[in-house]
Amino acid sequence: MEKSIFSLENKVAIITGATGDLGFAISKAYIEAGATVVLAGRDQNKLKSAIQKLGESLDRVITYVVDVADAKQVDAMIDGVIQRLGQIDILVTAAGIQHRSPALTFNHDAWNEVLQINLNGTFYCAQAAAKHMISKNSGRIIMITSLTAEIGIPNIAAYAASRGGIRQLCKAMAVEWAQHGITVNCIGPGRFRTNMTEDLFVDASKRTKFLDVIPMKRAGSPEDLAGVSVFLASDASSYITGQSIYVDGGWLAGCGNLLG
Numbered sequence: 001m002e003k004s005i006f007s008l009e010n011k012v013a014i015i016t017g018a019t020g021d022l023g024f025a026i027s028k029a030y031i032e033a034g035a036t037v038v039l040a041g042r043d044q045n046k047l048k049s050a051i052q053k054l055g056e057s058l059d060r061v062i063t064y065v066v067d068v069a070d071a072k073q074v075d076a077m078i079d080g081v082i083q084r085l086g087q088i089d090i091l092v093t094a095a096g097i098q099h100r101s102p103a104l105t106f107n108h109d110a111w112n113e114v115l116q117i118n119l120n121g122t123f124y125c126a127q128a129a130a131k132h133m134i135s136k137n138s139g140r141i142i143m144i145t146s147l148t149a150e151i152g153i154p155n156i157a158a159y160a161a162s163r164g165g166i167r168q169l170c171k172a173m174a175v176e177w178a179q180h181g182i183t184v185n186c187i188g189p190g191r192f193r194t195n196m197t198e199d200l201f202v203d204a205s206k207r208t209k210f211l212d213v214i215p216m217k218r219a220g221s222p223e224d225l226a227g228v229s230v231f232l233a234s235d236a237s238s239y240i241t242g243q244s245i246y247v248d249g250g251w252l253a254g255c256g257n258l259l260g
């Protein structure tokens with residue numbers, strides 16, 4: 001039978017933030033599409049439980065402990081994966097944190113931490129992975145941004161700046177590395193129910209506010225990222241680079257419009 005254009009067979013994918021809800025869902029989708037997956041996260045215990053949840057596919061899953069904010073650790077991970085698996089075809093950067101505070105009183109250490117993990121961490125991972133991808137003249141880099149790369153939401157100045165930065169980083173790397181067969185794209189989730197956002201879901205007034213501006217009237221669940229993640233990693237998207245695809249139930253299209 002002919003191989004599907006969405007197949008990830010014989011591909012090696014690294015997913016940072018794989019112990020988080022979105023990174024885990026993407027990892028699962030890649031395994032189902034045939035890839036060998038490297039689950040990368042900070043916490044060995046969380047990695048162990050992620051691998052247990054994946055169960056049957058253990059022969060195509062390995063884990064790697066890494067703090068993406070540390071460029072040396074990132075380089076060591078990339079070299080380690082090359083030594084162990086011989087190739088890196090796909091990188092997904094889904095590691096990230098959030099601090100919420102009004103911009104006027106945003107603590108500078110908290111600001112730096114968000115930028116260091118979200119933006120610099122994405123840069124370190126993409127740069128290190130691309131060095132290997134260039135030698136093969138092929139590769140897929142998928143950066144998780146956010147709807148907040150496009151719209152203003154109060155109290156998340158550092159996060160929004162990091163996500164907007166990632167969106168531009170994606171374009172800059174896409175044009176530099178197109179000649180090397182590497183595509184660089186972003187996925188921008190809207191509001192997904194995960195560990196990061198759980199507090200917004202349990203607060204009924206906050207939940208009502210964001211559901212009001214989502215035309216589909218529901219939040220995303222991590223599995224809603226499966227299709228687009230596989231698509232951007234597969235041969236089906238080989239002429240797409242420098243783009244951001246928002247997965248937001250129509251939030252951005254409606255611009256938060258409550259009329260009608």
Ligand SMILES: NC(=O)c1ccc[n+]([C@@H]2O[C@H](COP(=O)([O-])OP(=O)(O)OC[C@H]3O[C@@H](n4cnc5c(N)ncnc54)[C@H](OP(=O)(O)O)[C@@H]3O)[C@@H](O)[C@H]2O)c1
Nearest residue numbers: 017019020021022042067068095096146189192194195196
């Ligand atoms: N949920 C949403 O609505 C939403 C919307 C738009 C964008 N996003 C973005 O999507 C990504 C995944 O978020 P999520 O909702 O799945 O949140 P999550 O469940 O909290 O997952 C975040 C992941 O990032 C990892 N991480 C944090 N700092 C790290 C570091 N320095 N080095 C390595 N890994 C680190 C966490 O590992 P530890 O557990 O070890 O800290 C965890 O695996 C994040 O970048 C987030 O900003 C989420």
